Amino acid sequence: MTDSIVKSDTPIRIVLIGSGNLATQTALALSEAGHPPVQVWSRRQANAEQLATMLPQATATDNMGELLCDADLYLLAVSDHALASVAASMPVTQGVWAHTAGSIPLSVLVPHHAAAGVFYPLQTFSRERRVDYMSIPIYIEGSNETVTTLLETVGQSISREVHRTTSEQRLYLHLAAVWACNFTNHLYALSEQLLQEHGLPRQALAPLIAETAAKVQTMSAQEAQTGPAKRNDTNVLQKHLDLLADHPDRLELYRALSDSIIRMYHQED
Amino acid sequence: MTDSIVKSDTPIRIVLIGSGNLATQTALALSEAGHPPVQVWSRRQANAEQLATMLPQATATDNMGELLCDADLYLLAVSDHALASVAASMPVTQGVWAHTAGSIPLSVLVPHHAAAGVFYPLQTFSRERRVDYMSIPIYIEGSNETVTTLLETVGQSISREVHRTTSEQRLYLHLAAVWACNFTNHLYALSEQLLQEHGLPRQALAPLIAETAAKVQTMSAQEAQTGPAKRNDTNVLQKHLDLLADHPDRLELYRALSDSIIRMYHQED
Numbered sequence: 001m002t003d004s005i006v007k008s009d010t011p012i013r014i015v016l017i018g019s020g021n022l023a024t025q026t027a028l029a030l031s032e033a034g035h036p037p038v039q040v041w042s043r044r045q046a047n048a049e050q051l052a053t054m055l056p057q058a059t060a061t062d063n064m065g066e067l068l069c070d071a072d073l074y075l076l077a078v079s080d081h082a083l084a085s086v087a088a089s090m091p092v093t094q095g096v097w098a099h100t101a102g103s104i105p106l107s108v109l110v111p112h113h114a115a116a117g118v119f120y121p122l123q124t125f126s127r128e129r130r131v132d133y134m135s136i137p138i139y140i141e142g143s144n145e146t147v148t149t150l151l152e153t154v155g156q157s158i159s160r161e162v163h164r165t166t167s168e169q170r171l172y173l174h175l176a177a178v179w180a181c182n183f184t185n186h187l188y189a190l191s192e193q194l195l196q197e198h199g200l201p202r203q204a205l206a207p208l209i210a211e212t213a214a215k216v217q218t219m220s221a222q223e224a225q226t227g228p229a230k231r232n233d234t235n236v237l238q239k240h241l242d243l244l245a246d247h248p249d250r251l252e253l254y255r256a257l258s259d260s261i262i263r264m265y266h267q268e269d
Numbered sequence: 270m271t272d273s274i275v276k277s278d279t280p281i282r283i284v285l286i287g288s289g290n291l292a293t294q295t296a297l298a299l300s301e302a303g304h305p306p307v308q309v310w311s312r313r314q315a316n317a318e319q320l321a322t323m324l325p326q327a328t329a330t331d332n333m334g335e336l337l338c339d340a341d342l343y344l345l346a347v348s349d350h351a352l353a354s355v356a357a358s359m360p361v362t363q364g365v366w367a368h369t370a371g372s373i374p375l376s377v378l379v380p381h382h383a384a385a386g387v388f389y390p391l392q393t394f395s396r397e398r399r400v401d402y403m404s405i406p407i408y409i410e411g412s413n414e415t416v417t418t419l420l421e422t423v424g425q426s427i428s429r430e431v432h433r434t435t436s437e438q439r440l441y442l443h444l445a446a447v448w449a450c451n452f453t454n455h456l457y458a459l460s461e462q463l464l465q466e467h468g469l470p471r472q473a474l475a476p477l478i479a480e481t482a483a484k485v486q487t488m489s490a491q492e493a494q495t496g497p498a499k500r501n502d503t504n505v506l507q508k509h510l511d512l513l514a515d516h517p518d519r520l521e522l523y524r525a526l527s528d529s530i531i532r533m534y535h536q537e538d
Binding site for chain 2: 021079080081103122123124125126128129131135136137161168169171172173175176177178179180181182183184185186187188189190191192194195197198199200202204205206207208209210211212213214215216217218219220221222223224225226227228229230231233235236239240243244249252253254256257260261263264
């Protein structure tokens, strides 16, 4: 990208580097928003083709040498550990390069390409499940104002929630997301195991999970907290520890989480 | 309750022992379902009155000696640790007594009253927030079939999901609920603290929390798992541990949860 300002009603030429869950969902949203990606690169040709066939105008390649060199935006949606090496191998000298990783600073791209940015959609993506992209917050950062403006234009075409942040803030956003999403989902998985082991259907907890998440849409999690650790109910806590005696891993986690809750609400006790 | 079968279109005379969040939400639902509680007892008269005024036909008392003796059902919605002593102090000899505690066996009531049961709605209740009771699973148990049938009738008047369980299954349901609700909500609280400390609004994670909970309504939590621990991404994990270095409690929890995820998905590694 030179000094041209891309108008929001002109399709922005986007090349997708990557074909995973985030790349797929973002590509579909961009396509519907009038910015259908023009090319998909993946380390594996079959993966590039699988995503390209879902897009009206995209070609597929696994060859960095075949990358289109006239795109406005190269969106690097690859795994965190591949990002630096993928960036180092890109022969392109044009356009804006932006990565999509929550925990990686903008500065990783700058040595490879001056017009660099970050385009971080804060959401959990699974291949089988379309998400409502318009409600996903996208956190952007650019190495200069022209880059930031382009990323803002692209972001606003698919989301109502586009925010500028620093690399440091994004790092904490990602860390908080790990707690609120990845760890939370793991607690769901542990509870599913418990139900399964005792002949109970996993759907038994579905309304509780839905309500627990719905509560914090309108009140803070501290206000919403309930349960034996919140009440410091040592009888129930001991009963649960006894039930978990055969599973030292779960026992330790139960104890650590309960202690953490007790510390948060009973520091004065 | 003697041998009479209560018809579902006849109001069931219910006395509520307790006035907390569960008692309140259950009383409101019963009232709307045509079974308005006729009396509320609470250890504190003001609390009994507060709930009674929300109900069309209920009187309030803090005196066990004033309990109506002709009700069909005495619903003991008191805290777990108060349950045994409250039951011991009830002068009533009629009707069914049922408690609402997930982790307390039916056998706690039987020494005090032969027609005893459990009426356990598996949900998280907060005073400020009405819940859709019809979708809350209610787990019931009775000391005989007449009791169980009465509780089933009452349950089905306010919920589509009424299930018979044993005390042991209910104990595991409650334990699983602690993981999926109380611990999950605590992770939300920890992530809110992180955001707050770094000048970020807690609403930033609202769409992620909603989607994480929505995913497991249609797929298992194991299928839905994402994040650095699932990928065993040691770079990101180490980066996060570094960020948490000043908070030993959070650091230990982060490590324990990540290790547990890695064990679940990378046992062969």
